[in-house]
Amino acid sequence: xxxxxxxxxxxxxxxxxxxxxxxxxxxxxxxxxxxxxxxxxxxxxxxxxxxxxxxxxxxxxxxxxxxxxxxxxxxxxxxxxxxxxxxxxxxxxxxxxxxxxxxxxxxxxxxxxxxxxxxxxxxxxxxxxxxxxxxxxxxxxxxxxxxxxxxxxxxxxxxxxxxxxxxxxxxxxxxxxxxxxxxxxxxxxxxxxxxxxxxxxxxxxxxxxxxxxxxxxxxxxxxxxxxxxxx
Amino acid sequence: xxxxxxxxxxxxxxxxxxxxxxxxxxxxxxxxxxxxxxxxxxxxxxxxxxxxxxxxxxxxxxxxxxxxxxxxxxxxxxxxxxxxxxxxxxxxxxxxxxxxxxxxxxxxxxxxxxxxxxxxxxxxxxxxxxxxxxxxxxxxxxxxxxxxxxxxxxxxxxxxxxxxxxxxxxxxxxxxxxxxxxxxxxxxxxxxxxxxxxxxxxxxxxxxxxxxxxxxxxxxxxxxxxxxxxx
Numbered sequence: 001x002x003x004x005x006x007x008x009x010x011x012x013x014x015x016x017x018x019x020x021x022x023x024x025x026x027x028x029x030x031x032x033x034x035x036x037x038x039x040x041x042x043x044x045x046x047x048x049x050x051x052x053x054x055x056x057x058x059x060x061x062x063x064x065x066x067x068x069x070x071x072x073x074x075x076x077x078x079x080x081x082x083x084x085x086x087x088x089x090x091x092x093x094x095x096x097x098x099x100x101x102x103x104x105x106x107x108x109x110x111x112x113x114x115x116x117x118x119x120x121x122x123x124x125x126x127x128x129x130x131x132x133x134x135x136x137x138x139x140x141x142x143x144x145x146x147x148x149x150x151x152x153x154x155x156x157x158x159x160x161x162x163x164x165x166x167x168x169x170x171x172x173x174x175x176x177x178x179x180x181x182x183x184x185x186x187x188x189x190x191x192x193x194x195x196x197x198x199x200x201x202x203x204x205x206x207x208x209x210x211x212x213x214x215x216x217x218x219x220x221x222x223x224x225x226x227x228x229x230x231x
Numbered sequence: 232x233x234x235x236x237x238x239x240x241x242x243x244x245x246x247x248x249x250x251x252x253x254x255x256x257x258x259x260x261x262x263x264x265x266x267x268x269x270x271x272x273x274x275x276x277x278x279x280x281x282x283x284x285x286x287x288x289x290x291x292x293x294x295x296x297x298x299x300x301x302x303x304x305x306x307x308x309x310x311x312x313x314x315x316x317x318x319x320x321x322x323x324x325x326x327x328x329x330x331x332x333x334x335x336x337x338x339x340x341x342x343x344x345x346x347x348x349x350x351x352x353x354x355x356x357x358x359x360x361x362x363x364x365x366x367x368x369x370x371x372x373x374x375x376x377x378x379x380x381x382x383x384x385x386x387x388x389x390x391x392x393x394x395x396x397x398x399x400x401x402x403x404x405x406x407x408x409x410x411x412x413x414x415x416x417x418x419x420x421x422x423x424x425x426x427x428x429x430x431x432x433x434x435x436x437x438x439x440x441x442x443x444x445x446x447x448x449x450x451x452x453x454x455x456x457x458x459x460x461x462x
Contacts (some may be wrong), residue, residue, distance in 0.1 A: 064312055071302035081295055088319065145303065168412055177404050177411045181396070184415045 005070045008062065012083050016058045017136050019090040020200065022052050024132035026097035031125025034104035035118055037111040045101035048070075052094035056087045061086075075207075082203045086139070089196040089203075093132065096193045102127075103182060112182040114175045117167060122182075124160045124190040127153060131197035138201045142205055142208050147201040157194040161187050236301045239293065243314050246290045248290075248367050250321040253283050255363035257328035258424055262356025264371040265335035266349055276332035283325035287318045296320075304439075313434045317370070320427040320434075324363065327424045331356075334413060343413040345406045348398060352414075355391045357419040362428040369413065369432045370449060373439050378432040388425040392418050 029128050033041035063080050066072070069137065072080060107204050114123045131153050138147045164187045168180055175183075206212055234403055257276050291314035294311050297303070303311060334343050344352045362384050368379045395418045398404065399411055406414075 067298065067312070068304045068308050071304075073299045073302075077295065079298050081298070084312065085319070088316070141253070165412070168408055173408050177399055177408070180408045180411050181399055183413045184412045185419065188416065188419065200398065 003131050005066070005072075005092060005203075007145065008066055009076065010080060012059060012063060012066070012080070013139060014082060015055055016086050016200075017139050018137035019052055019055050019059075019094075020139065020197075021156075022048070022055070022134055023090055023097055023193075024129050024136065025094040026052075026094060027100065027125060027132065027190075028109065028129040030097045030104065031122065031129075033101055035111060035113060035122060037104065037107070037109055038130075039105060039108045042101040042104040042108070042211035046098055049094045049098040055089040059087045060084060075199065078207060082207050086200050086203055089199050093196040094183055096189045096196075099189050100186065103186065104208050108180070112179065112186070114179055114183075117164065117183060120163055121186060121190075124157060124164075124187070127157050127160070128190050128193045128197070131194050134198040135200040138204045142204055144205050144208055147205045148226070150198050152199040154198045157191060160193050236297070236303075239301075240296055240307065240310060242288060242353050243294060243297070243311070244370060246293075247284055247314060247317050247321065247431075248370050250283055250286050250290075250318065250325075251363055251367035251370065251428075253279070253286070254321055254324040254328055254424075255360050257283075257325060258331065258356060258363065258421075259360040261328045261331035262353065262360075264332055266342055266344060266353060266356075267290045267460045268335065268338070268340055270336060270339045273332040273335040273339070277329055280325045280329040280379040283322060286432050287322040290298055291315060309438060317431045317434050318332065320430045324424050324427040327420045328428075330420050330432050331417065334417065338413070343410065343417070345410055345414075347385065348395065348414060351394055351398075352417060352421075355388060355395075355418070358391070359421050359424045359428070362388070362425050366428040369435045373435055375439055381429050381432040385425050385429045388422060392422050406410065 026048060029041055030045045032038065033045060063084050067077075067080055070076075101188055106112075111118075133149055133187065134146060134153070137143070138150070162182060168183060202212070259277060261276045263269065264276060294315050297311055298308075301307075337343070342349075362381055363379060365384070367380055368374070369381070395414060399414060404411065408443055433443070
């Protein structure tokens with residue numbers, strides 16, 4: 001019985017990794033769809049989010065069934081509860097990737113991103129995808145050092161986010177209001193996506209060490225974005 | 232033993248109600264602080280979010296202790312797991328209220344909201360606060376009809392959100408890019424805040440009926456905001 005239990009626990013972990021893989025791919029593809037104004041790709045990202053939602057529902061049902069049947073305590077209990085939270089983070093990340101793809105669809109056949117911001121947005125998309133790939137790796141390896149690295153990658157996203165705001169606030173901004181609105185929301189989507197990836201990694205740290213990531217290795221403090229920009 | 236258990240379960244419910252009360256108050260005060268350019272009020276909202284975070288941490292610890300000690304099954308288990316999710320919704324709502332207050336602080340001594348949008352933003356803030364008050368009432372009363380009402384209130388927020396976008400996209404927009412960025416983010420904060428209130432109510436419906444709210448009474452379908460605007 002105990003073996004079936006650990007198998008089930010492992011399979012929950014595998015679902016989390018699969019969700020992270022799917023949403024990491026989604027944010028990369030959504031970014032490409034937007035920069036290339038590729039409607040088909042955008043549509044495929046939008047449709048694919050259902051898979052992530054299904055995985056989450058399935059994972060939740062299994063986690064709750066596990067709690068009811070096996071009544072785990074101590075570490076095992078924490079693993080199940082934390083898995084539920086991670087799945088919520090990942091499901092929400094999928095929504096955010098879908099928002100990016102929907103923006104691509106809304107502005108088709110144009111790209112919502114002006115040429116002079118394409119490199120910044122591309123980099124945000126790549127970083128977001130990489131953060132999620134690392135989060136998946138952290139789930140698999142439970143590597144605390146790698147988990148702590150994610151916060152630095154997140155700082156890099158925050159920097160890019162500030163760069164976007166500097167462009168927006170520059171008097172020479174020439175792309176009009178609609179593009180300003182699009183870029184504002186895009187910046188927010190990538191930032192939130194990255195936050196969720198970091199959150200997943202932090203939860204693994206908490207499982208492994210029993211301490212919250214912030215208590216272990218405070219990264220160099222940077223001013224939160226919202227002291228310099230409204231995001 | 233069983234009595235202590237139900238007392239503990241009740242006290243978790245009370246914490247949820249208290250969190251909802253705090254974040255409902257926070258969104259109302261943050262809106263006022265922003266419209267009146269009241270720095271002191273903004274600061275107080277920003278500082279008060281710590282209380283919400285503390286309540287969530289405390290609630291989580293108690294819920295996990297309850298799972299470990301009492302090993303609830305069936306409905307009781309679902310209540311505890313759902314409470315954990317509701318507390319996450321409420322904690323996030325608190326963050327969003329704090330974002331509004333931080334925007335008020337960032338633009339002080341100006342208001343980030345231009346006069347001709349003040350009524351719309353005020354209404355969004357009031358609706359958001361009312362939604363959260365109703366969510367608290369739903370937690371207390373477990374009133375499924377009231378819970379389903381929240382979706383209609385949420386539709387009203389979506390309508391206001393579209394109104395904001397129409398203003399932004401109007402060629403006569405004269406408030407410049409910075410204000411467009413601020414208003415875009417504000418619209419998003421209120422919309423997400425309302426989403427979390429609806430989510431809390433839906434979780435109660437699920438607890439009471441065992442069915443997801445969407446399966447019970449589909450509200451009149453409205454096009455999602457993102458078919459008309461990028462949010």
